[in-house]
Amino acid sequence: MTVFIIRRVMQSILVLFVMSLLVFVGVYAIGNPVEIFVAADADQAERARVIAALGLDKPLWEQYLLFIRNAVMGDLGKSFVFNQPALGLILQRMPATLELAFTAMVIALALGIPLGMYAGFRPQSRIAKAIMAGSILGFSLPTFWVGLMLIMVFAVELGWLPSTGRGATAEVFGIETSLATWDGLSHVLLPALNLALFKLSLVIRLTRAGMRENMLMDYVKFARAKGLTMRRVVFVHVLKNIMIPIVTVVGLELGSVIAFAVVTETVFAWPGMGKLIIDSINNLDRPVIVAYMLITVTMFIVINLVVDVLYSVLDPRVRLADMKG
């Protein structure tokens, strides 16, 4: 178990190293670092200062070490547009993105598991077929277009929900969140639904497959032979078994939801880090881009690591197999 975790951590550090090298090569070797870290309108003195700070007169490997040192110290340059440290800017926007991603995941699970269970329990029924057709649609619909349609229907035509922005936030347990006010909730609903759609389809398919597979297992027949009600068999025996793969996949998909938030945030003008990166790309605000890359890549590696370790902790059988192995 510990060996597994140590090996996994080492692997993650290696990936992190490789990724930092790639970003470095992208910025320093392919691009021109002076252009990337100095605004076009900066004067000669500013240019000289940056060149010295980045050590651009030094050999490439030394530049890399300096780059890493700056990154670890949290100094990833200043945003040209906001004139603030790039790292702080992104961390400032991160809660909004996490809030959106979290809400989307909750929606995907809260709707997806019951729908998937029904579709797996009565696979031949019309409702099940409709659910599955819906999930194919959910896989095929481009997120941004669905976002536009949601705005058109619920904000423009029906006028039920606001179409853009984050709305009022309130502090709960020291966290600023819009989930704590009605206004905030009304703002988060449409974007979260939009972001959830793809994962919802995924959860439906996973749950349905797990349901169908598990319903044929001997333990279900045995549980029924004990005289349990079908409700208990499905909601206790089967559900507990299908939750393990669902939790794993959903954990792994959390990263992808954060990445896809880029699209939803742009459509709904949600002030998160996804909208920031798109704006920064369009404004050529390169220090922010570099900082975003390093932060998301790190985040991803950490998420993958945590999910892997959690999975081995969650499933009693995996725990055992690992101890034997």
Add this chain to the structure above:
Amino acid sequence: MATVIERDGIEVVPAAPAEAPFRRFVAEFAESRLAVVALVVLAMIIVAALAAPLISPQDPYDLNQLDILDGRLPPGAESAAGFTFWLGSDDQGRDMLSAILYGLRISLGVGVMSAVIAVLIGTAAGLAAAYFGGRIDTLIMRIVDIQLSFPAILVALILLAVLGQGTGKIIVALVTVQWAYYARTVRGTALVERGKEYVEAARCLALGHGRILFRHLLPNCLPPLIVVATVQVAHAIALEATLSFLGIGLPITEPSLGLLIANGYEYMMSGKYWISFFPGVALLITIVSINLVGDQLRDVLNPRLRK
């Protein structure tokens, strides 16, 4: 069996007259009516995209044919010159139907082009990994694993942020996102095939690497490759549209469906839905029909995949 020839006491069953595999394939594919409909729709889309200049009511990018006074007309409205905008017009007074047909051409072109390049690169990498094994295999598959642990949109976003905008660059991004899937698929199938006796025999005959790879391994990798490629083309088209919508994909000179939708975004709020709506519908129909065809292909080719 109708005729059983006995030879040296061993029953020899003559091979059944080979049923043309293609005929059987078509018959199995046709079992799903939905898939056939999707295939027909897809064929129509492809023809429409190829023939866009011939069949569009208007050349949407000939400024002489546009009149800004015809801008933002709803579907079915007529222009001052008596021309009917069946799907409405955009802010420039451009016929949406024509713009969509031209946009399809660009979207499909970019999607297919990137898929073709990615298939070539991925197949080469996958075959090399499976055939040579050892360190080459470890290296290639490690890269594939790492890349697949990041979502496609993030990889594309980072690449485009570094590379900048442009048609060539978005194809590079789409290829980068896709190749790993092909590499993994091809390696998996090729590994199974490599372990079989006929490959062993070919090696014993000292046939060249190239011959074994391309005459023996590659043909067996084709069925799963086709299935993955179908799904990936749909992904590529959707991803390109998304990136173009975000303004970091295709330049404004290549108005794909994604750009058309982005163009209509600002008019959405004032209820002029058609500028975004119809290009989106075209995109949706394209992607859904490709996915449905892909689903059925997977089912038909499944016996091979299951091995």
Add this chain to the structure above:
Amino acid sequence: MSTAPTLVVEDLKTWFYTKAGVVKAVDGVSFRAEAGKIVGLVGESGSGKTVTGFSIIGLVDPPGRIEGGRILFKGRNLVGLTEEELRKLRGSRIAMIFQDPMMTLNPVLRIETQMVEAVRAHVDVSEAEARRRARDALGQVGIPSPEERLKAYPHQFSGGMRQRVAIAIALINKPDLIIADEPTTALDVTIQAQILFEVQKLCRQTGTALIWITHDLSVVASLADEVCVMYAGKIVEQGTVDDVLDRPAHPYTHGLMCSVPSANRRGAPLRQIPGVMPSLLDLPSGCSFRPRCSRADGACLEPPPMAPVGPGRLARCFHPLHGEGV
């Protein structure tokens, strides 16, 4: 005896409606099981013995359906009962034990949970009382330190121990009838013997009727009182164990007896029944065993009826053997 037998099955027909056609998995099966007695239901896989068990406990899933006949449990016909009425009988009056102990316990629930729920599905007792009964049941089937074992997950038990847990669950509500579907097939021979012995003892003590489904004649020989031999959905021979196994009347039973390794001379090739059991979708006309039978003739083109071949013995054959022994 004056009391009615625990179970009487009369002309049971359970058919499966598949795309390829109607599979008559059980086609006219009749037998009875008495309190404190053990009935062995013997046959190859596909002979319909497991489906018979599932029919009795009401767990035949679509596309299968009980098409005809009666299942009289203590005089009450179970065919046609509602799902809820059947549920109340399952696990309380009629219990079932399955073949593979690795698959029958839910891997992600504690033994305790799986036992307590079995009690509380039928009797309204407190959690603590249900737990006490669970502990007692584990002790009854010979699981050491049951109190601690209740907390364990199934994967922490060996195969034999898991089957004991499954048997404990079956016993927990003191049922009148237990259907055991090859419960020892997946186990080691030594553990198999232990479990056989204990089950037999428990059954005699509590007066439970037991239907033991198996393909293994040696198990039946050491365990059962009565035996029913099934072939292609029908019972082909039934009687007491001693009668049937010592002097089989049906050629199929005879063939089975001959193919038991201990009945064969050491070093000689194992005698076996030629051919394989026909597909239930494509049964031969007349006697289903006809194509594999050395005694078959023109008469066997008609389906043979179940006919007496001795006191308390029935066989479905026109040309029964008469005490030729094995």
